[in-house]
Amino acid sequence: MKQRNLLTRQTVAEMVEPSSAEYVELGERSSPKLDKYQKVSIIPLVFLIFYEVSGGPFGVEDSVQAAGPLLALLGFLLVPFIWSIPEALITAELGTMLPENGGYVVWVSSALGPYWGFQQGWMKWLSGVIDNALYPVLFLDYLKSAIPALEGGLPRTIAVLVLTLALTYMSYRGLTIVGWVAILLGVFSLLPFIFMGIVAIPKLKPSRWLMVELGNIDWGLYLNTLFWNLNYWDSISTLAGEVENPSKTLPKALFYAVILVVFGYFFPLLIGTGAIPLDRQLWTDGYFSDIGKMLGGVWLLTWIQAAAALSNMGMFLAEMSSDSFQLEGMACRGMLPELFAKRSRYGTPQVGILFSATGVLLLSWLSFQEIVAAENFLYCFGMIMEFIAFVKLRIDRPAESRPFKIPVGTAGAILMCIPPTLLILVVLAFASLKVMVISMVAVIIGLVVEPCLRYSEKNRWFRFSMNADLHDFHSAYH
Incomplete structure (x- = not known):
């Protein structure tokens, strides 16, 4: 979501190459038990x-409906500086640490x-x-024009179930x-917009x-759309144990992914808003396909x-992998x-996959806007704790091995x-009362579940153990 000039030359160099020789030990280690799995x-x-x-x-179409072309384009160029790049850098540092x-x-x-x-x-x-509950539903939304039976009722419910199970099985494999x-x-999803850009060149009017x-x-709507489309850079950290040579691979992958995501948002918005006369009410989910028809015909x-x-299938698979490996x-x-x-x-963590898939099915009845708002609300709480952890680890463990280190001191961090x-505070302020109540109930459930798990461990209802191969940061119970 950003061009190369969005990072300073020093930061680019840091993301492509690990910082210094002293930060190599921990990033190169891996669990012997995991070596048998392909990285x-x-x-x-x-x-x-x-x-x-x-x-x-x-x-991203809703950003144009909410604020018009200029603010939509500026949002997807500038917000990466405020959110995406800091989150990606923190993920690279702590994920390699x-x-x-x-x-x-x-x-x-x-x-903490x-x-x-x-x-x-x-x-x-x-x-x-x-x-993840969004993606099977959105997938069917794109098919219902060709298969009207999928618009609602029992056929749609069965289709959601079958699609979720099929994608879950692929994650399991x-x-x-x-x-x-x-x-x-990814290649299949981005190529049509390259073609759309080529055929749109004669029709572009920069004044639009x-x-x-x-x-x-x-x-x-504007802020929620930007935030929802630009977050979750830290999700890949839950798979760090599955990455080949994470000390080098993870920072590079994050760097290249930031560029790919920025381009994947900004270029289609640039073409769509510049080649077609503006009608903000038409800019809703799926409008890019209408633009494609106007510019290239039915085939586009x-x-x-x-x-x-x-x-939507790709996003489901990536999210399912992240969620299940987090539980593992x-x-x-x-x-x-x-x-x-x-x-x-x-x-693959079979119980984690089954548990996550069950949650997806239970939540698939929520509306799109409710899902986005509730998800953003919970995500914001988690990100605040990540920022605190990032700064606190810099203060408490300054000499700890960091294969990649953001080139700033504690004050800079x-x-x-x-x-x-x-x-985050602005996004939270725009949340509706309903979303706040649902999210706070979810937070309270977590506060209660943790001591219940410790009680079940004490009474030996479930078996708990600590992997001896993991680095000891006093973060485990055993």
């Missing part, structure tokens, strides 16, 4: 991040203790499951398969990009619709029962977290 290389990892965050420009499954759960546990680590895991897992499927889907109505802006419309539908990482730290750490013969924190 994810850089190209599949880039596209897994792409699908964790974006999946293409499908869903602690290259194990569980990601941000381990970071918060290391800085296991109780808050569990709360982080609960909120981020629930946010991810809520997010292995992370390597998911990574390469993400590459194919400058249109703005300051008195007619839906700030809540069909391609964009197919790309949008398949993009928490079990390895003794936060969840040991059964969550068990792996299938394909190396604090300053870097201020703009995204302010954005």
